[in-house]
Amino acid sequence: MRKVLLVALRDYNAAVRTKGFIIGLVLMPIxxxxxxIGLKLIExxxxxxxxxxxxxxxxxxxxxxxxxxxxxxxxNELRDAKTGKQVQPAYRIEVVPPDExxxxxxxxxxxxxxxxxxxxxxxxxxxxxxxxxxPGKTPGISYHSxxxxxxxxxKWLEGPINERIRKLRLAAAGLSEELVGRVTRWTPxxxxxxxxxxxxxxxxxxxxxxxEWDAIGIPFVIMMLMFILVVSASTPLVNTILEEKMNRVAExxxxxxxxFQLMLGKLLGGVGVSLTTTAVYAAGGVGAAYYMKASSTIxxxxxxxxxxxxxxxxxxxxxxxxxxxxxxxxxxxxxxVLMPVWLLAMAPMFIWLPLVKEPGGKLALYASLFxxxxxxxxxxxxxxxxxxxxxQPWVGLAEVIAFTVLCVWAAGRIFRVGILMQGKPPRLGxxxxxxxxx
Amino acid sequence: xxxxxxxxxxxxxxxxxxxxxVEELTxxxxxxCVYGFIGxxxxxxxxxxxxxxxxxxxxxxxxxxxxxxxHEAYTExxxxxxxxxGLYKTMRVRDLLRFYGRLKNGRDVNxxxxxxxxxxxxxxxxxxxxxxxSKGMSQKVQFISAVVHRxxxxxxxxxxxxxxxxxxxxxxxVVLELRANGATVIFSTHDMSTAETMCxxxxxxxxGRKVLDGTLTAIQDQYGSDTVLLRVGAGAAxxxxxxxxxxxxxxxxxxxxxxxxxxxxxxxxxEVMARGRVLQFELARPSLHDIFVRIAGPAEGESHA
Numbered sequence: 001m002r003k004v005l006l007v008a009l010r011d012y013n014a015a016v017r018t019k020g021f022i023i024g025l026v027l028m029p030i031x032x033x034x035x036x037i038g039l040k041l042i043e044x045x046x047x048x049x050x051x052x053x054x055x056x057x058x059x060x061x062x063x064x065x066x067x068x069x070x071x072x073x074x075x076n077e078l079r080d081a082k083t084g085k086q087v088q089p090a091y092r093i094e095v096v097p098p099d100e101x102x103x104x105x106x107x108x109x110x111x112x113x114x115x116x117x118x119x120x121x122x123x124x125x126x127x128x129x130x131x132x133x134x135p136g137k138t139p140g141i142s143y144h145s146x147x148x149x150x151x152x153x154x155k156w157l158e159g160p161i162n163e164r165i166r167k168l169r170l171a172a173a174g175l176s177e178e179l180v181g182r183v184t185r186w187t188p189x190x191x192x193x194x195x196x197x198x199x200x201x202x203x204x205x206x207x208x209x210x211x212e213w214d215a216i217g218i219p220f221v222i223m224m225l226m227f228i229l230v231v232s233a234s235t236p237l238v239n240t241i242l243e244e245k246m247n248r249v250a251e252x253x254x255x256x257x258x259x260f261q262l263m264l265g266k267l268l269g270g271v272g273v274s275l276t277t278t279a280v281y282a283a284g285g286v287g288a289a290y291y292m293k294a295s296s297t298i299x300x301x302x303x304x305x306x307x308x309x310x311x312x313x314x315x316x317x318x319x320x321x322x323x324x325x326x327x328x329x330x331x332x333x334x335x336x337v338l339m340p341v342w343l344l345a346m347a348p349m350f351i352w353l354p355l356v357k358e359p360g361g362k363l364a365l366y367a368s369l370f371x372x373x374x375x376x377x378x379x380x381x382x383x384x385x386x387x388x389x390x391x392q393p394w395v396g397l398a399e400v401i402a403f404t405v406l407c408v409w410a411a412g413r414i415f416r417v418g419i420l421m422q423g424k425p426p427r428l429g430x431x432x433x434x435x436x437x438x
Numbered sequence: 439x440x441x442x443x444x445x446x447x448x449x450x451x452x453x454x455x456x457x458x459x460v461e462e463l464t465x466x467x468x469x470x471c472v473y474g475f476i477g478x479x480x481x482x483x484x485x486x487x488x489x490x491x492x493x494x495x496x497x498x499x500x501x502x503x504x505x506x507x508x509h510e511a512y513t514e515x516x517x518x519x520x521x522x523x524g525l526y527k528t529m530r531v532r533d534l535l536r537f538y539g540r541l542k543n544g545r546d547v548n549x550x551x552x553x554x555x556x557x558x559x560x561x562x563x564x565x566x567x568x569x570x571x572s573k574g575m576s577q578k579v580q581f582i583s584a585v586v587h588r589x590x591x592x593x594x595x596x597x598x599x600x601x602x603x604x605x606x607x608x609x610x611x612v613v614l615e616l617r618a619n620g621a622t623v624i625f626s627t628h629d630m631s632t633a634e635t636m637c638x639x640x641x642x643x644x645x646g647r648k649v650l651d652g653t654l655t656a657i658q659d660q661y662g663s664d665t666v667l668l669r670v671g672a673g674a675a676x677x678x679x680x681x682x683x684x685x686x687x688x689x690x691x692x693x694x695x696x697x698x699x700x701x702x703x704x705x706x707x708x709e710v711m712a713r714g715r716v717l718q719f720e721l722a723r724p725s726l727h728d729i730f731v732r733i734a735g736p737a738e739g740e741s742h743a
Contacts, residue, residue, distance in 0.1 A: 006541055014528070248524035252583065254493045255518035256541045258509070420493065 003257045007265025012272045015236035024232070025277060048078075048086050051153055054094045054110055054122035062125050062164050067093045069160035091153060096122070107144070114145060121145030123157055130168045191215075193385060219356055219383040222306060223348065225281060226313060226376045230345050233274035233314040237266060238325040238334055241419075245329060250419045259416040267322055267408065271314040278310055305379055305393060309400065313375035316404040317345055323411035323435070326418035327426040337426065348376040359384045369396055371403035410435040443505065444469045444591050444622040445490055450499030452485055459485040461646040462499070467624060467639070472617050474637035475626035476726070478734040482646040483626040484521050487595050490624070491518050503591065514543045517589035521596050521626075523580045527569040531560065531579055534568060535586055542587035554582040558608065574601055581609060585616065592616055594625035598632060610636060630727040640726070642733065649733050658723040665724045666695040666703060671715035682706055687728075692718075694728065 015021055057063035074090040099106040113119040122144050126132070129140030141161055143154045170177055191211075198205050244250040253262050282303070320341045328334040348367075355364045359381045368377035368388075374396040381388045417434040418426070445467040452460045460482040467473045475483045488494040489501055492509040503512045526534055532551060539547030555561045558578045568576055577600060585592055597613070598606050613623050613636065627633050633640055634654055642650035650657050670676055674688045682701030687694040697703060703721055710716055724732070 003541055010537055247527065248520060248522040249526055250524065251493060251520040251522070252518065252524040255491050255516065256513060256538070
């Protein structure tokens, strides 16, 4: 065991003390879901310089309302309610009288002004925008800018223009605005948790309101955490095995330790690396939740399972990575040989959404009791509101442990043959034969 | 010592994909000697050494090291330098040697590491990464990794190839020192003169089988004094079709003749003198090099085929 730990410790240090690990640690959250944080950051850094928008109103009844709405917006909505800092750009509307003789010429002139940055965009409102209604009509509002699809100003402009059109149409039909608002009011169904009795007081506790974040967000984050755990174990493992094989370090090592000791040491080193990563992320996530005063959304009941399943998952997939990695002689070869393992690791990501919608269903039960999926899917179901029957995680865990022991045992046998094998790309069937025959 | 035999191989056979790399090899390495493995490329030397290390397992036959068959019983008493050098490229020299040393026996190896680095002139490189070393230097580091834990048995696969003459001398001296301190050293080599000068026992493997085994003198005795070293004024051209000569090797200034069995060297001398001026005529025992070539040379290979 001393030798196993020595090997594990060396591998752990070699993996954790590299720039690659640090970069990976930072990069991974950006890749997985961290893009949201990125977007928030970018949003807070948005351009708050004034946006000049020209409006060419062929109908003659819209432009003034837009100018007024923009002034209201500039006065009331530009600043963050808490900090008072300006977070939105002001919209300056410039009303341009339409050139009915040569509208194309006017469009070109305005486009050129956008190109030389004296305008952000220009919007053209059709003559019949109020009267034309119904499907199949050409749009009555044309918004021109350099990136018109993604432009926030376009989305905003739709509001006051449509508001004005609606008012004019209601007036033309002789209907009161208040009446129409009242009769078309939409009634949503509120998502709530089940009610329960408080056992000490005997009172019935009211239900709490559920958000989509509770139902999908949290389970997804937990599943991703598990996936990161598997991924971050695999890369250093496969790298060190290939390095040792290519540099013939393996042979030196085998002069001192048995193949099983070497394999186990590498496996534990890799698992250590991935637990480090996961602990950093889990702590970061919990910390962030407290900071954002959203700690009540953390499913603390599922967290111990995260670590239990996490260790099992890292060992289970780690063993598969070690075994197959040892049979390869270079990185390219390993990518194709490891593909089936990757698919196995990623499969839960393809079926998680139906499972979250119906966590008590048959598919959910069977899929989450299939050992390679259990760590991710059982945890996913445990984290969904409602959870799972108490026996299921334990049965799942027993299966996972049995399967992990099998994987480690088979990996030891494959590793013994694979690590000294040179130059011959192995086939999966052959590798399985090594495991069976030893 | 638990046994006077460091290594005993008994009829070991190992095949790869049906091709036999080692066949029914039996040999004994006494404790405290320098034992040389010679043989052409692909003859099974490395496979045999790997089986002693228990990196490979023989298909049949038994391997005993210090009387033990269980690998765990003797791993810590062996040091191993594989033919293809294996070092972690990004580790620092001293850390790497400490790691290898600890892996063997957990004793504090720091002093020993420093002593060896000093001995092999690597002290200035102790904190450099392996990838910064030259090939010869990393080979010395690899050598240290094999001996840093004071093993009783040192197995060196081609330890001197790729070294310059100065470093070759240093390592050869170190190997002899190890023996003087009681260790048993087994090494394989292509260099016959190294084997001749350093080894107490020599074993030659050819096509997976043992063809020679014993001390240099004993091996040479098998062949007798059947070699004539000859230098003549007229050069090699004058030596065609000499009676009683089995084989002639032209070494430029010197001709090496191998006498047929029962041929009379005196008659040969007379014949050569009749053909021209003789500068040197020496009756000798065959060199290890010559014996090697006789066994593994192309002509021999053909006649066996």
